[in-house]
Structure formats: structure tokens, C-alpha cells
Amino acid sequence: MGEALHTRSRVDIRPWPHETAIAHLILLDVDMVPSLADIDRWIDESYELTPEIRSIRTGALFPNAADAFAERGFRVCDRLALLERRLPPTEAVPAPTPATPQLATRRLRQRDLEVAARIDGDAFPASWQNDAQSLAEIIDATPRARARIATLARRPIGFALTGKAGPTGYLQRFAVDPSARRLGVAGLLVDDAVRWLSRRGATAALVNTGVDNAAALALYEGRGFRRRSDQLVVMEFTR
Structure with a gap:
């Protein structure tokens, strides 16, 4: 297991579990919209993590953050349904x-x-x-x-x-x-x-799951969660 790089703007970067050629870039503040300068710095730091790194994969991103990553060449590799239950x-x-x-x-x-x-x-x-x-x-x-x-x-x-x-x-x-x-x-x-x-x-609980995970969607919806119109995305970048 690799050591994380703790950078500014509350982000962790570490090798993806079980896939050390992928850097896992995790925004620790889910509501944050990073600047393009932030993303450029994180790209450089990700590739410096270990000599094995070949690509970078984000955690689940809200739409505004995803737009910023897309401007720097990240592409969507997974889409997640976002569900909410008022408590x-x-x-x-x-x-x-x-x-x-x-x-x-x-x-x-x-x-x-x-x-x-x-x-x-x-x-x-x-x-x-x-x-x-x-x-x-x-x-x-x-x-x-x-x-x-x-x-x-x-x-x-x-x-x-x-x-x-x-x-x-x-x-x-x-x-x-x-x-x-x-x-x-x-x-x-x-x-x-x-x-x-x-x-x-x-006052509210949020959960996400794959957009095609019918069993998980049925479980959450059966317990009062409702799908929100916005989705989360996981994005990947390769130089």
C-alpha cells in the first residue's frame, strides 16, 4: 500500500487499491470546485507518486467539479446515481x-x-x-x-x-x-x-451507486431514498 501525498485544497492522492499503476485522486471536500491550477498541480503530483503510475482516476465528483476536471482532459469512466433521503x-x-x-x-x-x-x-x-x-x-x-x-x-x-x-x-x-x-x-x-x-x-442522507445497479437502487428506494436529477461521475486522465 502506498503513502498518500497530502496536498493543498483538501485532496489526497495515493495508488488505487490493488492497481498501483493508477493514482487515486480524492477530493476531501465533496462540495469543492477546484481551480484549473489546482488540477494541474495534482496531475504533476500524481505522476510523481511512484514510477508505476500510468493514469489518474478521481473519486466520485459532483457536476461542477467534474466540469473543471473535463477542462484538463479527464474523461468519464463511470456514472453513479445519487439518491437522497430526508430525515x-x-x-x-x-x-x-x-x-x-x-x-x-x-x-x-x-x-x-x-x-x-x-x-x-x-x-x-x-x-x-x-x-x-x-x-x-x-x-x-x-x-x-x-x-x-x-x-x-x-x-x-x-x-x-x-x-x-x-x-x-x-x-x-x-x-x-x-x-x-x-x-x-x-x-x-x-x-x-x-x-x-x-x-x-x-437532516438528509446521501448515497450513490452505479446507474445500472438495479439491486442497490431497489434497496435504497425501498427505504425512502429518491434519485436526484444530478449524477456523480468518476473520471480518468492519461497523458
Whole structure:
């Protein structure tokens, strides 16, 4: 795992998990619109990261930020649907109920990160997997965070990373072991995240997923999330 370059304007640059020839450029302020000078500097820093770097891939970008990157030659490589749920007062969000007594959630601790990374690797295509380091960075990306791991008969089968910044909550990363799907794990983790955000005063929760991920879209929409008109994009740059 490579060391991050911490640059100005709240951005991290590090090798993409499991693909060290790609630099991962992450805006730490999701609302930021970078200047062209910022992007030029980040391009140079990305290619200086290691001798292996051949291209640069961003995290998920809002439209205004994506426009700035497009001016510097970045191209869209993935589109994400953005969904939002308005959050009512705490008492209106009931505690989640597991579908089976053997299904439970607990705090995800640092020692669980490698297990979570294995679940992530089984749940997502190779190009979009997280390692333990990148999962730790997701937890640290917002002022307040909740990390939970789901277990079935004490065996880890899923996890959820949720963050809060100001009045907005972010369902940042959810993964369920393919062997444990259709057991209510994802729903339990989403309900837990929404309740936590509501109890801490968030007025809205945001989540993104692939525009063609029908299962995830159905899960979120079934729990009160509604698609916004704007989409997020992941962009890539090659010299």
C-alpha cells in the first residue's frame, strides 16, 4: 500500500487499491470546485507518486467539479446515481430489527479492517475494490463517522461505513458477502446508518451507486431514498 501525498485544497492522492499503476485522486471536500491550477498541480503530483503510475482516476465528483476536471482532459469512466433521503426526528426512525436472531451488528474496529476488505473484494469488481487502508480513509473522511460490521452466528458477512458533515449524512460504503445475500443484511445496515444519522441531527442522507445497479437502487428506494436529477461521475486522465 502506498503513502498518500497530502496536498493543498483538501485532496489526497495515493495508488488505487490493488492497481498501483493508477493514482487515486480524492477530493476531501465533496462540495469543492477546484481551480484549473489546482488540477494541474495534482496531475504533476500524481505522476510523481511512484514510477508505476500510468493514469489518474478521481473519486466520485459532483457536476461542477467534474466540469473543471473535463477542462484538463479527464474523461468519464463511470456514472453513479445519487439518491437522497430526508430525515425525520429521531423518534420517527425505529431501531432496525434483524431478520433472524443470528444476524447482528457491532462496531467495526481497526482489527476488523482486513476482514472488511476481504468482504469488499468479494462484493465488488476488481477495479472498484477497497483495501484495508482505503477503508480506514473512508472512515476518517468526515468529522463524524460510524463503522459497523454485520455478523451471522458471529461470522462477519457485511459492513457499513457512514459519515456526517454538517447537516448531511453520507452512506459511504456498504458491502455484503455474496454468500449471505438475501438475508436482510444490507437492509439492516442501511437502517442502522439512517437511524444513527437522524439521532445525530442530520437532516438528509446521501448515497450513490452505479446507474445500472438495479439491486442497490431497489434497496435504497425501498427505504425512502429518491434519485436526484444530478449524477456523480468518476473520471480518468492519461497523458
